[in-house]
Amino acid sequence: MPEPPLVTVLRRRARALPPLLVDGALALLITGAQLWPLLTTRQADGLPWDWWGYAVAVTASAPLVWRRRAPLTTLMVSLVVSLSYDLADHVAEQPVWYGTLVGYYTVAALSPRRTRMLLLGCTAVGMLFLPGSADTALRSSMLLVAAYATGRAAAGSRAHAAALEERAARLERERELEAERAAERERARIARDMHDILAHAVSLMVVQAEAGPVAVRKDPARAEAAFDAIAGAGRDAMEQIRRMLGVLKEQEAPRAPQPTIDDLPGLAAQVSAAGPEVTFAVTGEPRPVPAGCAVAAYRIVQEALTNIVKHAGATRAGVRLTWEDDSLMIDVMDDGHGGGRALPSGGHGLIGIRERAAACGGTATAGPRQDAPGFRVSARLPLS
Template sequence: MAWVGGALYFVMVALLVWGAPRASGTVHAVGSLLAVSLLVGVLRRMPLLALAMTLLGATAVVVGPPSAAYASLSVSYQGQFLSYLAVDLVLGFIVATRTRRASIVVVGVSLTVQALVIGGFAHGDNLIVNGVIALLATAASCTVGLLSRERREHAVALRSQEVAEAVTAERLRIARELHDMVAHSIGIIAIQAGVGSRVIQTQPAEAREALRAIETTSRQTLSGLRRTLVALRQADPGTAASGHAPLEPSPGLADIERLAAATADAGVRVDVRRSGEQRPLPADIDLSAYRIVQEALTNVIRHAGTGRCRVAIDYGNDELTVEVVDDGRGATENGSSHGFGIVGMRERVGLLHGHLSAGPRPEGGFRVMARLPLPEPVEAPAEVR
């Protein structure tokens, strides 16, 4: 179809040159603009060839048939040079889509051809007027092409930035999820392994209990890791149909008691208190609240040096409040013992537009409190009778 359009373009040019030799220059210019639409296919595939064809066709329309009768009248038809507006349209497309070096070359060639033709067929004031019009038309087409190029490059840069930000956000999410899940489990396993190694000779029952806690915690951690890895591979269309057994749902506040039991096995008794109207929560809020409590309990196990703590969960009308308080030794001197834990908490709360406070208490110990805004409940429409 592209080559058919190119052939029809030359047929159209021939009709303008030999079919209507005495028509006004404006008619020839409009005909050239209509004819260049036939070169759309060639322009998309080979824009430089399309420019050469347009230059040849516009020049043929301007010069006209080689007859003495028409040559004597060509000077008076100054609108004839407007046929080069078709060349300027193709030139603007090339400037917008090709490299700067190629654009400079084609602009130079186009201006040279137009200058030679105008200089040969226009005289006096008409020479200056047509030269200025040709120069302004070329400058306008190049300006539009440059603006189109900059806009496209800006859009590409924005898309690249959005992709980079999305990748970074996903990496941070995976890092938070792995840290909150693995750090808590490894902390419990390390404590239970230490207890088991100390009492394995003198208290075999206690050693077996420690090994049982290590096994349970390890299985839960492997299940969580598998769930995370499967979620990362869900972009593969064959994953859903691979025949794997369905995974356990993500943890939430309903699993706090089980988390407290695992923490108690590690030597820290957890007093869980709930207040307010307990109700289902959005999945992201439920998971984030659970991870915040999990990370806070991990810090209690690793850093507080105490045997008890308190977890308070308040289901408010507008926000969910989660608080973890211990009476241990609080923050260390350099304040860096919690590593990425509190950083991850702040990121989770920030993504939900909530507020987190974490720091030592005046009366001793450490306190972590997160306030997570809750969406307004959707009321069921009243039944119409």
């Protein structure tokens, strides 16, 4: 059952007070309780009680100011002094020695196990020699045991609260670390997308720009188509980058859908119009795939075609999708001279292909073709 809000507020404010101030107020309160029988009663002849009683009542309670710094010493002083109370003949009867009980509570709550066990043993032996009746010894024993048990319960409660606070702090640190890791993953994803978009667009623009001067002299219509392709590639890259940067801003930005597998035929046609002839083929029955894997499939093909345009010197290239029972197989091949490097030792583009496949739980390989001249990029993405 949760405690009332007022109790929670008071508990929090009490914990914020300096310990020495709290213990000083406690010692003053206990001193007043011990002096109360002496101040409110008189001897039978009307005379005040012996000064010794007042001195013992004060001395047995005052050490509580230092109870947290020296629990056992505080208890011993309070206990020895209170036992000397009956040395004087004319003193009032003290019902309970509250300072000794608080001392027992403090030792039980703050002292190590060995000290506590020694205290319990000495208490058991001391009760056998305690002056007074058996009823007095029994009542004293019960009070001391109750104070000790209360102290152990308080210690357990504090340990539990400390464990909860530590766990909460650990969870908070883990949450912050996970947020940092998520941010790093997001930055890496954005960097890969920026690389894929810019590398693809710039490669197509460079190919068309290099062919433009020759086409202007021999085939003006072809030159015009090349310039249109350059402008189209630039506009497409700018639009994709604008959408990507828009999601990084604090204000809402238009969220156009990411490219997916359905956009691959258009990608192949775009590259074919600007560079080598690219064919697109599909084998098997297409099925829905997770959104992240659909984007990864598009980016893998885009990066592979970009590498063909930039490095392969190929005249023909092919993209083939093979839908299997539990996975999608992607193959991008060309008839060029190849890069001579295989995953994972390739450049940033090939490494990005591997990372995109791995992010979906798949695999990717790249290297020279075995059946014919050229280069081949293959990726397998799980459908589940």
